[in-house]
Amino acid sequence: MAKQSTFSPTISDTHEVTNQASPLENYNAYESDQVLQQWIDKFGGSWGKEKLSKYGELVGGKLLSDGFEANKHKPEFVSHNRFGHRVDLVTFHPSYHSLMHEAISAEHHSLPWTNDKKGAHVVRAGLEFLHTQADPGSGCPLTMTFAAVPAIKHQPTLAKEWLSKITSTTYDPRNIPFYEKSGLTIGMAMTEKQGGSDVRANTTRAVQIGEDQGVATFEIVGHKWFCSAPMCDAFFVLAYTEIGLSCFLLPRWKPDGTKNPMHIQRLKNKIANVSNASSEVEFRGAFAWLVGEQGRGINTILDMVSMTRFDCMVGSSSIMSLAIQQALHHTGERSVFGKNLHEQPLMQNVLADLAIEAEAALAISMRMAKALDDDEHDFVRIGTAIGKYWICKRAPQHTYECMESIGAVALIADNVLARLYTESPVNAIWEGSGNVQCLDVLRTLQKEPLAVKAFIQELGQARNINELYDDYFIKLEASLSNKKDLEFRARRIVEKMALAWQAATLLLYGDTLIANSFIKSRLSDSGGHMYGTLDTSVNVAEIIARAKPKLNTNTA
Structure with missing residues (x-):
């Protein structure tokens, strides 16, 4: 006779789930920050x-x-x-x-x-x-x-017709001609296979076919290797006329109500930015209006590119902010070796360091927003290139460190950290890669003295507050005046400019603890290159408390 089992009837209940953090959801993302x-x-x-x-x-x-x-x-x-x-x-x-x-x-x-x-x-x-x-x-x-x-303001006639619908608060996704819609979205298609960031290598051609209310109209033939959001109602496109590289507004539907021959070849199978459709397109005699002067397409489109680069700064700052908030929330609810994880000294060093990095990125992003409000054109010109390079470069490593603070669960697809990590390189690659931004800064240093002056004046306002910053500022000025091997040293130069700008912004407008901790860990010779190398004098607990989501403001 078989021996009767002594196991409980609930043998399938192997364990009780304990020591796991709750998800950071159903909260007010503004009030908690x-x-x-x-x-x-x-x-x-x-x-x-x-x-x-x-x-x-x-x-x-x-x-x-x-x-x-x-x-x-x-x-x-x-x-x-x-x-x-x-x-x-x-x-x-x-x-x-x-x-x-x-x-x-x-x-x-x-x-x-x-x-x-x-x-x-x-x-x-x-x-x-x-x-x-x-x-x-x-x-x-x-x-x-x-x-x-x-960008569209370069062509006042088009602006008069289009701007009210571009700025409308109505989202109208219907696949119908632009003039029948109550709200419009605009895309851009610049990159070609053979050129990438070098738009002067484009082969797309435009031939004038007439005028529309005094605006020159063209027929465009060519391809674009990347056209993001192809269901937008019109696209800014660069193409060559007989005079040179020019800017055009190409609608998805012609003014006569027929479909414009902008043919989507395929959607890109991306590992990130998945919700957004990115496509390859061909223009087979597509109708478009000229925007700005013929031959000055790059100058025309720069106003648009400056804004998209600014948004890259803000977007990457946001990714970093949510990443550290997720890490702080998780480690605050998980116990390891007898303490909450965010109370362990080494973890505190890492978390505080990550919080400082995220706040410094947000600080210069918001300073650039203020510069846009105040029409500080010269400062915006150089600041967007520096900020876009540095913040977008820092985001992937920062996000990874936040994932490591959480552990293997952060790699699971339904954890927001996994999506943040795959998204984190996007802004560094799009709208001009890191080298493009550095070369843009070099051109500004060499050809736009007013922009350089505006940047140095901004940094100079923060002098005589922190000795380490003053020393760094002096060395930066010397580095900028050294014209030898500029292109080879470009990344190092831009990195120094970015760190000095972040330090100045924190000193002038930010929290004293964050500013001094940033300077000591980033500008001094003893500063580490990995997160978690803060000096023992830094009040890490206060930094963590400042950055941790304040969920008592839950309105859900």
Whole structure:
């Protein structure tokens, strides 16, 4: 006779789940972020608190969920309809449309262009910062639509017809001609296979075919290796005329209501930025309006590129901010070796260091937003290139360290850290890679003395506050005056400029503890190159408390 089992009938219940952190969700992403609030207030955005709080509640709840769904269900391309007609249609999951609708309703894409109140760029940057935490991918068409406004103003006739719909708070995704829609989104298609960032190597050609209300119209033939958000209503495109490289606005539908021959070849199968459709396209005699002067296409489009690079700064700062918030939330609820993980000395060193890095990135991003509000053109010219290079470069390593603080669970696809990590290199690559930004800074140093002067004056305001900073500033000035092997040393030069700018911004406008800790760990000879190398004199507990999400403000 078999011996009767002594196991409990609940043998399938192998264990009770303990010592696991709760998910950071169903919270107000703005009200819980003390650091974001302080920097927005510092640069004149306090009047936008109600708008930001309302959007923060969406981001920490509904839009966070939409972000996961929009990245799970990829955009799909339909080349022809069932009757054989070419439609070039990209379809999206409803969650993507929800993200776009809420962002456009909140004026993510338009606030500074429709509201002349001081601080509008700062408040709008806050909206972008929050939205990125829900889904960076949908931020791409939002950014391009926002950045299109200065570019389209180069052609006043087009601006008069298009601007009210570009800045409309109505999201209208219908696949119909632009003049029948209540709201428009704008994309850009610059990159070609043979050139990449070198747009002068483009082969796309444009031939004038007439005029439309006094605006020269062209027929464009060529290809674009990257066209993001191909369901936008029109695209800024660079192509060669007989005079030279010129800028055009190419609509998806012609003014006569017929489909413009902009043929999508395929959607890119990306490892990141999945919710956003990126495509390869061919123009087979596509209709377009000239924007700006013939032969000066790069100058025309630079106004748009400057804005998209600024958004890269804000977006990467947002990724870093949410990454450290996730790490602080997780380690604050998980016990290891008898203490909460975020109370262990070595972990405190790492977490505080990561918090300092994230705040320094946000600080110069918001300082650049203020510069846009104050029309500091020269400072914006050099600051966007420096900031875009440095913040976007720092984001991947920063995000990885936050993942390591959490552990293997951060690698799981339904953890927001996994998506942040795959997204983190995107901004460094798009809108001009790191080397392109460095070369842009060098050109500014050599040819735009007013921009250099504005930058040095900004840094000079922070002198006589911290001795280490003063020494670093003097060495930086000497480095900038040394013209030998400039291009070879470009990354090192831009890195020094970025660190000095972050230090100056923290000293002038920020928290004293954060400023001094940043300077001691980044500008001194004893500073480490890995996170978690702060000096024992740094009050890490206070830094952690400052950066940790304040979930007592939960409104969900």
